[in-house]
Amino acid sequence: MTTFAEDAVVVGGENLVLRRSGSSNGPAVVLLHPLGLDRRAFDALRSALNPIWNVVSYDQRGHGTRVAHDRFELEHLVEDAVAVCQSVSEPLHLVGHAMGGVVAALAAKRLRNVQSLAVLAVPLKSQPAFARRAESMEAGASAAVFEESLARWFKGLEAAPRYPTAVAYGRTCLDATSVQGYANGWRALASFGSLELASTGVPTACIAAADDASVPLTAFEALTSGDACVSGRVQVEVVPTGGHMLPLMEPEATAARLENFWTRARRMHAVST
Structure with a gap:
């Protein structure tokens, strides 16, 4: 059984709770959760990973222990991710799910200690x-928006x-989650424009589910046929299968793909250095 430990720390001037698992001396992995969930969103995935990894997650603004921090923009989320990654001295593997993937991709461009980037079920635009x-949300329809989110996640x-x-955890x-926090999360997603994954400067993997109702496979056609793929x-x-919540619904399949990718990325890093 995977053991989780939590530490209250100050990173980048922000009070955070870091959720840790795996080996404290192993290769570092930083996980960024999606809109609506929290630092525990990857627990099933962490249990499926080899325990050699030093895995860290935290609550993004407006979520979990930071639910009261619901006045934020996308830039604040990126700044938090950069600060957390900079607090990890060794090269790390950065993973983001959905909104977390957008934040991770933007943060990776500002960091020098990211060995690889993996985005799960991420919107590219x-x-x-x-x-x-x-x-x-702000017009008073929060209950309906929440129910629609659950329906899309697990359709x-x-x-x-x-x-x-998984549904009980999501609910x-x-x-x-506050109305303002969820609204600002959607507003953050509305503001990033498009992700240029080929320009992150590090090996990048985009992992998606064939049955994702939120981010369908057609969204990745440009990646599978464009210059970035070639x-x-x-x-x-x-x-x-796994829908939009791959780490929750298919943790073993997701973990296998991540670990294969991390192994290849570490080899590429070793060759380049």
Whole structure:
């Protein structure tokens, strides 16, 4: 059974709770959770990973222990990610899920200790729907927006063994999230424009589920056929099922793809240095 430890620290002037697992002396991995969840979003994934990794996650603004920090913009989320990564001295593997993937991709461009970047179920472009959801939250339709989020996250997965536990966890997180925090999360997603994953400067993997109702596979066509794919700068991995919440619903398949990617990235780093 995976053991989790939590430390209250000050990073970049912010009070954070770092959730740790794995080996404190192992290669570092920093995980950024999606909009609506919290630092525990990767617990199932962490249990599926080899215990050699030194894995760290934290609550982004407006979530978990930082739910009261609900007045934020995308830049604040990126600054937090940069500060956390800079607090880890050795080269690290940076992983972001959905909104966390957007933040991770933007942070990676500012960091020098990132050995690889992996984004899970990440939107590559801002969508008009993101801003509309923020407006709906502030217009008093928060309950409907929360229910729509749960439906998108787990669409078609009702028969999966992990479905009841995953949905219960998602609902608990959303119930604890403020209207302003969720609205600002959607507003952050509406503001990034587009992600240029090929220009991060590090090996990059984009992992998606074939049945994701939030970010369909068609969103990644440019990566699978464009120059980024041909040059090997961006690797696209598809998991057959898991919906938008891959780490929760298919942790073993996600972990296997991440570990294979990290191994290749470490070899590439060794060759380049």
